[in-house]
Amino acid sequence: MHALVTGGAGFIGSHLCDRLLEKGYRVTAIDNLHLGRMRNIDHLLERSDFRFQKMDMLDREGMEQLLAAADRPDAVFHLAANSDIAAGNANAELDLQLNQLTTTTLLAVMRKHGIDRLFFASTSAVFGEAEGNIHENHGPLRPISLYGASKLAAEAYLSVYALSFGIKTLVLRFPNVVGERSTxxxxxxxxxxxxxxxxxxxxxxxxxxxxPYLYVGDLVDAILLAWDKAPGAYEVFHASGIxxxxxxxxxxxxxxxxxxxxxxxxxxxxxxxxxxxPRFSYDISRLVALGWSPKRxxxxxxxxxxxxxxxxxx
Missing domain, CATH: 3.90.25.10 (UDP-galactose 4-epimerase, domain 1)
Structure with a gap:
């Protein structure tokens, strides 16, 4: 399978590229290098099964060319985002541009060119200051950051494209992820x-x-397990540390x-x-039922x- 990883030079995206290649995927990674760094993927650049392209996902023409190519990807792992909440507060347009509009652009181009499998990296920030052990259908969702709001808006579009337009979508919401290559x-x-x-x-x-804090390698385990086992057209799972x-x-x-x-x-x-x-607790029982639990x-x-x-x- 040929996978496109958006945000592929970023913290989590570069670790995901490593693991997809280990599993036998061919990988194309794109990144605007807003938070991503070339040193995260330097070790991959000489591989014949890996390709990197610096790209702004809001460049509709560039995205069209990438997804219309004869060797276009079979599936997309969408991790490109501004994940720095404080930076999003300082520039109120940042999360709108890099989290929501990148997602809607990607969905439109995927639909046009018949690419019908998608992973989306979401966040516990969609819940705001919700109390208790939060499950996937917890409500109401009241984000208190522009980051959380933009991810929640993106999730709404993902639901429509999955349930109405046939793009099978896996959403994984996670809170605090730690490890090398963090920004x-x-x-x-x-x-x-x-x-x-x-x-x-x-x-x-x-x-x-x-x-709860989750090591990045354990998160990648969760992504790939849910990718292989999630049954529905639109599935949402929670992953966090124990x-x-x-x-x-x-x-x-x-x-x-x-x-x-x-x-x-x-x-x-x-x-x-x-x-x-200030405080957060996740119910991860749906993901555990698929066979995942963090090693640490x-x-x-x-x-x-x-x-x-x-x-x-x-």
């Missing part, structure tokens, strides 16, 4: 701050924010591995930035991510 997030920020000043670590918020880890825990882990003895300075707010959700619990995922980043870089 932002608490671990990323803490390591950078300690490298700049090994004597102190400033933390945004009071550090009590507590969430257990929970606080920002205080993360700060202490990073300090212990980067600058032991550094003073940790916490703020007074219950969240780190506008749109941050939440805090183990954080520890492994820190170790891999320090060994290999971001």
């Amino acid at each position: 932002h997030g608490a671990i990323h920020d803490f390591i950078n701050r300690l490298k700049a000043d090994p004597t102190r670590l400033q933390v945004l918020g009071n550090g009590m924010q507590t969430k 257990g929970e880890t606080s920002v205080r825990d993360i700060a202490e882990i990073v300090v212990s591995k980067v600058a032991a003895g550094a003073a940790i300075e916490y703020g007074s707010e219950d969240r780190g930035w506008l749109g941050d959700v 619990k939440s805090t183990e995922a954080v520890e492994l991510a820190v170790e891999r980043i320090l060994a290999n870089g971001f």
